Amino acid sequence: MLVKSASFITSAPALASCPPSEWPEIAFAGRSNVGKSSLINCLLNRKGLVRTSSTPGRTQLLNYFAINEALYFVDLPGYGFARAPRSVREKWQPMVHGYLEGRESLRAVIWLLDVRRDPSTEDLEFLDWLEENEIPTIPVVTKVDKVSKNKLGRCLTKIANSTGLEKELLTPFSVQTRQGHKEVWELISMSLDPEA
Numbered sequence: 685m686l687v688k689s690a691s692f693i694t695s696a697p698a699l700a701s702c703p704p705s706e707w708p709e710i711a712f713a714g715r716s717n718v719g720k721s722s723l724i725n726c727l728l729n730r731k732g733l734v735r736t737s738s739t740p741g742r743t744q745l746l747n748y749f750a751i752n753e754a755l756y757f758v759d760l761p762g763y764g765f766a767r768a769p770r771s772v773r774e775k776w777q778p779m780v781h782g783y784l785e786g787r788e789s790l791r792a793v794i795w796l797l798d799v800r801r802d803p804s805t806e807d808l809e810f811l812d813w814l815e816e817n818e819i820p821t822i823p824v825v826t827k828v829d830k831v832s833k834n835k836l837g838r839c840l841t842k843i844a845n846s847t848g849l850e851k852e853l854l855t856p857f858s859v860q861t862r863q864g865h866k867e868v869w870e871l872i873s874m875s876l877d878p879e880a
């Protein structure tokens with residue numbers, strides 16, 4: 685997709701405060717620090733549109749970005765950040781599950797996993813929850829610049845085995861090399877227009 689315009693719209697604390705659902709939307713989910721905000725910036729070719737951080741747990745609201753006045757990207761707060769205050773952790777589930785269950789204009793969730801980490805219990809629970817709720821899920825494996833080509837295959841096999849997802853469904857991605865940029869956009873386009 686040619687990104688002509690991309691801008692921050694709002695940070696919503698819950699489904700009820702999301703903007704009117706006039707456009708289809710794609711949400712980005714995964715553990716804290718996995719690279720959600722970086723992936724969005726890369727897809728939009730905007731370096732600093734979404735704030736990224738080496739401190740996990742920065743994103744704590746449903747952050748809305750409008751693309752080409754035709755599509756929303758929603759940067760979701762990450763899970764699994766053990767050091768986050770309890771108040772933040774307790775809010776995560778009702779906020780994120782409530783949004784994902786209730787947002788009719790949601791077309792797919794891009795679910796991120798770090799290539800160097802074994803999927804955690806929280807990752808697997810979240811995937812189960814997405815499957816139970818029949819939410820279309822696009823798995824993306826991030827930070828693949830951090831492993832050699834050789835090791836990448838083994839990491840993907842491991843992730844496939846522990847998640848039960850087909851290895852072919854895992855799209856390797858790197859902000860550094862832009863590997864996967866085209867593939868992720870293709871998957872987004874397919875979920876926006878399943879007929880095509």
Ligand SMILES: Nc1nc2c(ncn2[C@@H]2O[C@H](COP(=O)(O)OP(=O)(O)OP(=O)(O)O)[C@@H](O)[C@H]2O)c(=O)[nH]1
Nearest residue numbers: 716717718719720721722736737741742743762859
């Ligand atoms: N080498 C490398 N680093 C990456 C990549 N993607 C993200 N990072 C780094 O990982 C860290 C976390 O990235 P973010 O995009 O802020 O992660 P996030 O998932 O939005 O994190 P939260 O908002 O805390 O949930 C930052 O230091 C990024 O620069 C990548 O593809 N390659």
Ligand SMILES: [Mg+2]
Nearest residue numbers: 720721735743
């Ligand atoms: Mg973030």
